[in-house]
Amino acid sequence: MKSQNFYDRPGFDRAGHLRREQGWLLERIADKKSQLVPIWRSRNLVADAQQPTLTTISMDTSLLERSPVLVFLGLINEVAHFAIDLSAESEPPLKEFGSFEDLRRIGPLLPRDEGSLMAFARAHMTWHKRHLFCGVCGSATESREGGHVRVCKNENCNSHCFPRIDPAVIMLIHDGKDRVVLGRKKTMQPGQHSILAGFVEPGESLENAVAREIFEEVGLEITDIEYHSSQPWPFPANIMLGFTARATTFDLTVDYNELEGGAQWFSRDFLKNSPENDTFRLPRRDSISRRLMNEWIDS
Ligand SMILES: [Zn+2]
Numbered sequence: 001m002k003s004q005n006f007y008d009r010p011g012f013d014r015a016g017h018l019r020r021e022q023g024w025l026l027e028r029i030a031d032k033k034s035q036l037v038p039i040w041r042s043r044n045l046v047a048d049a050q051q052p053t054l055t056t057i058s059m060d061t062s063l064l065e066r067s068p069v070l071v072f073l074g075l076i077n078e079v080a081h082f083a084i085d086l087s088a089e090s091e092p093p094l095k096e097f098g099s100f101e102d103l104r105r106i107g108p109l110l111p112r113d114e115g116s117l118m119a120f121a122r123a124h125m126t127w128h129k130r131h132l133f134c135g136v137c138g139s140a141t142e143s144r145e146g147g148h149v150r151v152c153k154n155e156n157c158n159s160h161c162f163p164r165i166d167p168a169v170i171m172l173i174h175d176g177k178d179r180v181v182l183g184r185k186k187t188m189q190p191g192q193h194s195i196l197a198g199f200v201e202p203g204e205s206l207e208n209a210v211a212r213e214i215f216e217e218v219g220l221e222i223t224d225i226e227y228h229s230s231q232p233w234p235f236p237a238n239i240m241l242g243f244t245a246r247a248t249t250f251d252l253t254v255d256y257n258e259l260e261g262g263a264q265w266f267s268r269d270f271l272k273n274s275p276e277n278d279t280f281r282l283p284r285r286d287s288i289s290r291r292l293m294n295e296w297i298d299s
Contacts, residue, residue, distance in 0.1 A: 004112065005231035005242075006286035011054075011113035012081065014074040019146040025072060028080035034059040037073060037083045037121040040092050042236075043100035044118045052106045054114035055098050056081065066093075071124045071147030073117060083121035083147070085128065104235050108285040115286070116232065123234035127163045134159050164237055169209045170197035171243040172292040173222060175250060178268040180296060181218055183254070184261025190278040194289045196263070197240070210243050218263050219253030222246060231288040242288045244296070271297050 018024055028034045035056035038045040046052035059082075064070060067084040074081060086093050092100045103122055107115060124147065131150050134141050139154035141161060152159040172195045173181045182193040198213035200206060207225045214220050228242040254263045271293065274282050283289040 005229055005288050005291060006107060006110075006112060007115045007119045007232045007234075008230070009112050010116050012074045012076045012117050015072075016148075019072055019148050025146055028072075029059065029061070029064070029070070029082070031080070032059050034080040034082065035076075036060065036063065037081055037117065038063075038094055038097075038100075039083060039085050039087070039121055039125045040089065040100040041087045042102070042122060042126060043092075044103050044106075044122055045094060045098050046101050046106065047098040049099050049101050049106065050109075052101060052109050053111060054118055057094065057097055069125070069128045069143045069147055071121070071128070071143075073120055073124075076117075081117065083124055085125045087125075087129070110286075119232050119234040123232075123237050124163060126234070126236045131161050131164075135161065166238050167200045167206070168197055168233075168238050168240055169200060169206055169213060169243060170195060170240050170289060170292070171210045171214065171225075171245055172228075172296055173214055173218075173220060173245050173247050174296060175265065176246045179265040180268075180271070180293070181220065181247070181252070181263055182266050183217065183259040183263035185258070186260040188261070189281065189284075191281045192283060193261075193266070193280060194283045194287075195292060196259075197289070198258075200241075206241055206243070210245060214245070217255050217258050219249075219251070220247045221249045223248050228292060229288065233288075240288050242292055244292065268297055 036059060037056055045055050047055045063084060066086055069085055071083040073083055103118055134152035134157060136159040137154050137157040139152050141150040141152050144151050150161045183196050184193050196217050200209040210225050211222055214222055222245040225243055225245040228244055231240045233240045252263055274280060
């Protein structure tokens with residue numbers, strides 16, 4: 001069996017059938033055994049920033065008054081877990097429990113079973129914050145069904161808005177022998193290189209998105225496009241859909257608007273002996289990019 005991607009091993013039961021059970025939800029909210037997963041300005045609470053793990057706190061109804069929304073995330077060992085958003089606090093709250101850290105930074109340090117719930121809480125709160133108003137009529141919306149839908153408060157509109165996920169393809173392009181194409185965006189760490197990626201457009205299949213993005217970014221034509229695996233990537237709301245493909249042309253024409261640091265072919269031997277410094281380093285350990293590269297390097 002393939003190893004799994006970071007953030008994709010759930011470690012909890014979403015219990016979606018309970019989201020509409022308003023009486024049950026109210027009981028869980030009143031139950032001190034229930035657990036809260038606090039978010040402050042897109043950051044997750046962790047007890048230890050050096051060795052982060054999923055950190056929850058027991059239900060505290062006084063905290064709920066400080067959160068504009070409460071999201072039922074699911075069950076762990078029958079215990080209900082809710083995300084709360086404490087972003088209105090001017091300073092990071094709950095100092096006695098730990099610190100608020102950016103999952104994008106601490107992700108590689110997390111146990112794999114725990115990242116998924118933290119990603120879920122973070123992504124959900126970002127979605128709520130960005131959908132306070134109806135996209136149809138502009139009226140305010142309100143959270144319903146345990147925080148899994150926002151409904152327009154204008155009764156004549158009643159539009160329902162569901163959590164949004166943006167699909168992005170990410171693809172390892174090889175030459176059929178021992179080279180892959182890697183590129184650099186200026187937002188990456190110094191020296192970091194990655195396989196290429198891009199958003200899927202409306203009306204486009206995943207395979208067509210893979211071929212289009214590769215042609216746009218580096219001017220290559222490809223074949224043998226094969227799906228590999230997917231990875232939730234809540235920065236802010238993506239799902240990464242991993243592919244491999246073989247190039248049929250080899251001259252790179254780089255779009256420097258997309259890849260400010262350029263793109264080039266790298267050999268398997270070079271990658272095996274990556275210097276991991278500010279000249280060249282592999283993608284971050286928790287990314288599907290790294291996993292696709294590792295599997296190709298070892299193949
Ligand atoms: Zn509306």
